[in-house]
Amino acid sequence: MNINQLKENTKKIENWLIDVRRDFHQNPELGTEEYRTHDRICQYLDEMGIQHKTLFKTGVIADIKGEDESITVALRGDIDALPITDEKSVGYASKNKGICHACGHDAHAAIVLGVARYFYEIGEKPPFNIRLIFQPAEETVGGAKPMIEEGALEGVDVVYGLHVDETLNVGQIGIKYGAMNASSDTLKVLIEGESCHGAYPSRGVDALLISAHVIVALQSIVSRNLDARESGVITFGTINGGTQGNIIANKVLLTGTLRTLDPAVREKMKKRIKEIVETLPLAFGGKGKVDIEPGYTALINHDKSVNTIKESVAQLFGKENIYEKKLANMGVEDFAYFIEEREGAFFTLGVRNKEKNIVVQAHNGSFDIDEKALANGVMMQVLNIYNSK
Incomplete structure (x- = not known):
C-alpha cells in the first residue's frame, strides 16, 4: 500500500474525526x-450507506464488502463512559453530570467510524471485508461476550482492537506478545464462628480471628503454590463482621478479587482458594465457604496478529516508534x-503530549488525548486490514 497516499487521505478526514470524537x-x-x-453511530453509518444492526441493546455491528470477500477483518471499538465528573475546561467537556469519557472510548468509537469514513471518501473497496464492532459496557458488565453470543463474530477471520495509551507519546504504538491483560474473578468469603462475650473468648469461636488467618494463608498461594515465574494477585478490599467491640464476631464477610494471566494458573489458584477457605477454619472450630464469581478472561494476543500490527507501525511511523511491552497489565479488558474465539490482537495508541500538558492518566476527570492520535488510529487499522494477508 502507498503509505503517503494513506496519510494524505486520512488527513482529509481528520477534522471530521475530531468532531465525531468531541460529540x-x-x-x-x-x-x-x-x-x-x-443512535449517532447508526446515523454516521447511514450517511455512508453502510448496513448495520443492533446487538446487545446498544451495540452495533456493520459490514463493508471488500475486493476479496473470502476474508473478513473485524475492528472493535468500545463506546461506554465512566461515572466520573469531567473536570476539564474545554469546549467539548461532558454535558452529562457525573459521567465522563475518562478512558478514551469516545476515541475508540471515532476511530472505527473513521475507518469506514476513509473508504467512503476514497470511493474504493477495502482489500477484504470489514466488520465494524461498536461494543457497549466494557467498563461494567462486559459487552463483548453477549455481542459474540448474538453473532458479532460470525464470518470473521481476524479481529483487531486498540486502546488509547496516556503513557506513550503520539506516534508511538504499544504491542505485546502473549498475555496482555489479566483475567479477573470476584471473591466472596464467608467465615462463620460463634458469638460470646469478649471477656470469655474461649466460650465462642472468633470468626474475625479465623478471617485473619485465612487472609494470610490465601496470600501464601502466590509465594508457595505458584511457580515464581507465574503471575497471580489476590486482593481483599473489604472485611465486614461483628456488631460491637466486646462481642466475639460470629460472621465475617471478605470481598476481593483474583487476577491471573494464564488460564491454568487461574484454575490452580481457584482450587487452592477453595481448599484453604473450607478447611483452615475447621482448625479453629469454625466454618468457611467461598463464592468465586467469574469475571473477564485473560487477554492473550496471537503472535501472527501482533506481527501484522508491528509491520503496520514500522511502515507508518518507523520501527523506533514500536514500544514492545515486557510486562502484562493486571487490569482487565473484555x-x-x-x-x-478468533485470531487477533490488541494494541495501544499513544495519546500523550507533554508540550500540550496532555499527561493525565485514564480514569481521572482531567483525562484527555492529543487528537492527532485519532488519525493515527485510523491509519493503523486501515493498514492492519491491508496487511492481514
Whole structure:
C-alpha cells in the first residue's frame, strides 16, 4: 500500500474525526445505557450507506464488502463512559453530570467510524471485508461476550482492537506478545464462628480471628503454590463482621478479587482458594465457604496478529516508534473474548503530549488525548486490514 497516499487521505478526514470524537465526549453514557451513542453511530453509518444492526441493546455491528470477500477483518471499538465528573475546561467537556469519557472510548468509537469514513471518501473497496464492532459496557458488565453470543463474530477471520495509551507519546504504538491483560474473578468469603462475650473468648469461636488467618494463608498461594515465574494477585478490599467491640464476631464477610494471566494458573489458584477457605477454619472450630464469581478472561494476543500490527507501525511511523511491552497489565479488558474465539490482537495508541500538558492518566476527570492520535488510529487499522494477508 502507498503509505503517503494513506496519510494524505486520512488527513482529509481528520477534522471530521475530531468532531465525531468531541460529540461523543460531550455526550457520554454509562454501560448498557449508550442509547444516544448507539443512535449517532447508526446515523454516521447511514450517511455512508453502510448496513448495520443492533446487538446487545446498544451495540452495533456493520459490514463493508471488500475486493476479496473470502476474508473478513473485524475492528472493535468500545463506546461506554465512566461515572466520573469531567473536570476539564474545554469546549467539548461532558454535558452529562457525573459521567465522563475518562478512558478514551469516545476515541475508540471515532476511530472505527473513521475507518469506514476513509473508504467512503476514497470511493474504493477495502482489500477484504470489514466488520465494524461498536461494543457497549466494557467498563461494567462486559459487552463483548453477549455481542459474540448474538453473532458479532460470525464470518470473521481476524479481529483487531486498540486502546488509547496516556503513557506513550503520539506516534508511538504499544504491542505485546502473549498475555496482555489479566483475567479477573470476584471473591466472596464467608467465615462463620460463634458469638460470646469478649471477656470469655474461649466460650465462642472468633470468626474475625479465623478471617485473619485465612487472609494470610490465601496470600501464601502466590509465594508457595505458584511457580515464581507465574503471575497471580489476590486482593481483599473489604472485611465486614461483628456488631460491637466486646462481642466475639460470629460472621465475617471478605470481598476481593483474583487476577491471573494464564488460564491454568487461574484454575490452580481457584482450587487452592477453595481448599484453604473450607478447611483452615475447621482448625479453629469454625466454618468457611467461598463464592468465586467469574469475571473477564485473560487477554492473550496471537503472535501472527501482533506481527501484522508491528509491520503496520514500522511502515507508518518507523520501527523506533514500536514500544514492545515486557510486562502484562493486571487490569482487565473484555476484548479478550473476541480473540479467545478468533485470531487477533490488541494494541495501544499513544495519546500523550507533554508540550500540550496532555499527561493525565485514564480514569481521572482531567483525562484527555492529543487528537492527532485519532488519525493515527485510523491509519493503523486501515493498514492492519491491508496487511492481514
